[in-house]
Amino acid sequence: MILDSETKAVELPEDHGNELRLWLRLLTCTTLIEGEVRSRLRERFDVTLPRFDLMAQLDKVPDGMTLSDVSKRMMVSNGNVTGLVERLVVSGHLDRRTSDTDRRVQVIRLTKTGRAEFRKMAAEHETWIADIFSDLTPKDVRELMRLLAKTKGSAQKSAQKRNL
Amino acid sequence: MILDSETKAVELPEDHGNELRLWLRLLTCTTLIEGEVRSRLRERFDVTLPRFDLMAQLDKVPDGMTLSDVSKRMMVSNGNVTGLVERLVVSGHLDRRTSDTDRRVQVIRLTKTGRAEFRKMAAEHETWIADIFSDLTPKDVRELMRLLAKTKGSAQKSAQKRNL
DNA sequence: CGAATATGTTTTAAGCCTAAAATGATATTT
DNA sequence: AAATATCATTTTAGGCTTAAAACATATTCG
Numbered sequence: 001m002i003l004d005s006e007t008k009a010v011e012l013p014e015d016h017g018n019e020l021r022l023w024l025r026l027l028t029c030t031t032l033i034e035g036e037v038r039s040r041l042r043e044r045f046d047v048t049l050p051r052f053d054l055m056a057q058l059d060k061v062p063d064g065m066t067l068s069d070v071s072k073r074m075m076v077s078n079g080n081v082t083g084l085v086e087r088l089v090v091s092g093h094l095d096r097r098t099s100d101t102d103r104r105v106q107v108i109r110l111t112k113t114g115r116a117e118f119r120k121m122a123a124e125h126e127t128w129i130a131d132i133f134s135d136l137t138p139k140d141v142r143e144l145m146r147l148l149a150k151t152k153g154s155a156q157k158s159a160q161k162r163n164l
Numbered sequence: 165m166i167l168d169s170e171t172k173a174v175e176l177p178e179d180h181g182n183e184l185r186l187w188l189r190l191l192t193c194t195t196l197i198e199g200e201v202r203s204r205l206r207e208r209f210d211v212t213l214p215r216f217d218l219m220a221q222l223d224k225v226p227d228g229m230t231l232s233d234v235s236k237r238m239m240v241s242n243g244n245v246t247g248l249v250e251r252l253v254v255s256g257h258l259d260r261r262t263s264d265t266d267r268r269v270q271v272i273r274l275t276k277t278g279r280a281e282f283r284k285m286a287a288e289h290e291t292w293i294a295d296i297f298s299d300l301t302p303k304d305v306r307e308l309m310r311l312l313a314k315t316k317g318s319a320q321k322s323a324q325k326r327n328l
Numbered sequence: 329c330g331a332a333t334a335t336g337t338t339t340t341a342a343g344c345c346t347a348a349a350a351t352g353a354t355a356t357t358t
Numbered sequence: 359a360a361a362t363a364t365c366a367t368t369t370t371a372g373g374c375t376t377a378a379a380a381c382a383t384a385t386t387c388g
Contacts, residue, residue, distance in 0.1 A: 016294035030194040104366045130180035135318030154299030
């Protein structure tokens with residue numbers, strides 16, 4: 001333990017360069033892949049990534065979700081979802097209705113054509129992802145999954161600590 | 165090899181679920197950490213992440229960079245940089261001048277106060293990142309670095325293939 | 329030289345995104 | 359029952375982001 005002249009613990013500037021480099025690499029990877037997926041969605045289907053992501057959430061459930069649920073699952077703000085949903089309702093992909101039991105709540109679900117279009121996009125999307133990760137061996141994939149799970153846990157812990 | 169009735173190779177729908185799950189986990193991790201960094205930058209220094217990132221690029225060089233250089237390094241569009249720089253010039257963090265040798269080119273650099281402010285933010289930022297990744301062992305960090313490098317290579321190859 | 333082409337930046341139009349305030353509805357307390 | 363609190367959503371104001379078109383300057387080549 002390092003003590004200063006008044007016998008209190010002091011912080012030495014430690015080296016966290018490796019963690020910083022790791023973070024930058026993580027960010028670079030994600031940005032690269034995300035940009036690639038955006039381009040392809042736009043080119044092939046003229047759809048944006050946020051819209052695709054929203055439809056992906058709704059495709060997982062048969063009977064729709066509330067806006068708050070979507071907002072939590074997508075990790076974006078409520079106001080953001082409002083706008084996104086509005087555009088997807090206009091384009092005919094989503095159906096929006098007020099809950100019967102609680103008139104504060106809006107329930108949204110994929111329309112028939114919305115679901116069909118999404119499934120087509122999702123199938124192709126999956127092949128893009130496979131191609132993007134194709135240099136990784138199955139073992140690499142498993143190992144990355146494990147390390148990213150650990151990273152996620154660590155980050156959540158850190159975020160929680162801050163919000164006490 | 166699977167052949168169809170006319171003796172041409174056909175595609176079977178393969179399972180790429182693991183790659184897809186990996187991509188979603190990668191995205192979740194990055195979104196989580198990025199959100200956390202955004203909040204802290206905003207709270208502590210009232211600065212946005214894009215501005216911080218731009219200043220980080222400029223801090224690495226003593227004599228400034230052109231807008232195109234910044235745009236390439238940050239992996240964002242030219243127009244985006246124009247607006248970002250404009251705001252940072254107004255706030256006094258950046259100095260912008262037309263190149264002497266090529267009047268198309270704008271050279272930007274950190275002002276004295278801009279650099280000082282950035283250094284203060286960067287030092288604290290590094291400790292946040294260290295905390296966010298603190299559950300990872302040095303070995304985990306090394307291993308993640310390696311696997312992400314491989315991922316980046318794979319993604320770049322895939323992107324390049326598409327842009328032939 | 330001068331026209332064609334290339335390069336660097338800005339503008340434009342549209343969409344995404346957030347935090348914070350506002351709105352409207354339900355639940356709880358007094 | 360009225361006041362208060364909580365909850366779900368929308369609105370607002372501002373910033374970020376992109377692709378494409380427009381603009382300005384440099385370079386190349388006939």
